[in-house]
Amino acid sequence: MTMVMQGIRVLEVAEHTFVPAASALLADWGADVLKIEHVERGDAMRALASTGVAVVPTDVHALLEHSNRGKRSLGLDLTSPDGLDILYKLAATADVFLTNKLPRVRKKLKIGVEEIRGHNPRIVYVRGTGQGERGPDADRGSYDSLAFWARAGTAMGIMQPEYGHVPVPPAPGFGDSLGAMTIAGGIMGALLHRERTGEATVVDVSLLGTGMWAMGQAFALSMLLGIPWTPPPVDAPRANPLVANYLTKDGQWLAFCCLQAGYYWPPLCKVIDRPQLADDPRFANHAALTTNSGEAMRILQEAFAERTVDEWRQRLATFVGQWTVVQDTLAAAADPQTVANGYIQDCQTAAGVPFQLVAAPVQYDEKPAVPGRAPRFNEHADEILANLGLDETAVLDLKIRGVVA
Known part of the structure; x- marks a missing residue:
């Protein structure tokens, strides 16, 4: 496959699925993704032990692998001046800065647009949020089950009165994964714009906006007719038996x-x-x-x-x-069409345990992207810091002081 993102570096300060899965796609397509994790616990997803009706196996954290494949990891204390200085130095080497931190957190950590652009005016700054960057709920956290599923009309769009309950999303990270593809596309468009004009843009994608887009035709009809969108009853007569x-x-x-x-x-x-x-x-x-x-x-x-x-x-x-x-x-995983098109790919964890992942849904030159594995927490700290010119003594000092994991 043509690695269309080769030579692009992404600096990620994010966790869970929505935003990390976006840079995972870019990594599949050749980008160098540096994942900055909490200095003590790492990405909160690492501690998630179950989801829905499934327990996450201890030897293959499938959810983490899905959204962190192919990345490099550095545990960094962004609340310390030295940790922030390292982040700024990494930002100076990056093409994209990607975060899901809320506005108040970005302000507290000093990782807003102005601070990051102060160290790299050409960086594409990307924010993934629950409800959007503006409005009364801009600073409220959310998840795809809330913003994408419940708030955007998706759940109501499939809810039958006879259910007697609100249907849950069909899979973990359902809206997150769709939103991640939206973010990835937005990043690629911003990089093309920068290539053509030299202008670096700010990219915003929200779970609410992605959910509304997924329901876009229903919204258009609903607003035109003044009728909330709901499905027909199960026993409603069908005009077309086919x-x-x-x-x-x-x-x-x-x-x-x-x-x-x-x-x-x-x-x-x-x-x-x-x-x-x-x-x-x-x-x-x-x-x-x-x-x-x-x-x-x-x-x-x-x-x-x-x-x-x-x-x-x-x-x-x-x-x-x-x-x-x-x-x-x-x-579906064993479907002949799935096999023929390489929609499922073989992988191995850092410990060598085999498992499988769904491939990125976009293919280049008729070949599926082969996903890498998710990194161990802080696996690439020495390598990343060495590339910034820090010697072993300096790195050891950072580790002793808790700036680096």
Whole structure:
């Protein structure tokens, strides 16, 4: 793969997933990412032992690996003058400064735009926040389950009244990972702008803004019609029987999204061994199928319940319409399309334990990016400090005084 970010250095003062996952993507594409961690505990993610229904294994911290692959780590006390001086010297060598610290914390630590730009006027300054840089909640912390999921309308967009509860995000770091891709794209655009004009910009991405963008079409319709966006009831009649999900004999689901129902109905009738239905006046064209959608769906429900999902895979292999099997994460990881495109990559922890990660979703020159591993806490301290011209005696003094981990 062409390493499009090779030669770019990113200085990260961030933790958890949202912002670190952005620089992890840049590292996948060739950037040199220096991760500054809390001098004693490191990134708070290192201590996370469980999420949702899953316990994080002690030998492979999969969440940390996802958002910190390919980086170098330095534990640094930013509350000390010497630690801050080291950060400023590193900023002078960087193309991008990336942080998720709140405005009041940035001010306290003296790592705001003016302070960092005072040591490198050409640096692209990037902030990832919960609710945006301005407004009454700009200085309030948040997580993707709050800002992206609950506040941006995403949860309400899938919440059925019969649930009796607010649905939770489908995966840990769901909004964080989407927001990270947004940050990565924003950084690359800012670097292109600097290359063309010489002007360094400030980049802002929030979980709230990313969540609203993901729901953008719903927002547009909702505001146009003056109706809050909610899903239709589960038992609501469907106009198109070929835009629906159907249960198979072995309890799995097939999903269809054939928007031109009249065109795809005849070939589907052959697949389900009911060719006579292609000429049935009730289903003769798109209009007729729409009018008699309930009857058509009942027929399809009965037909798909007759065979297993594997049987339907074979029968639908040559079907010209759009369909897929509804898969869990393990099935999706083993999907032939996933394998063919390298969407899952083999990795090893620092201790050599093998595991797998989802590859960066953007590929260059038809090759997936191979992710590196997450660093051990403070793994690269000596190397990073030596590159700043500090000798062993100076580094040892910093460690003794607790400036460096």
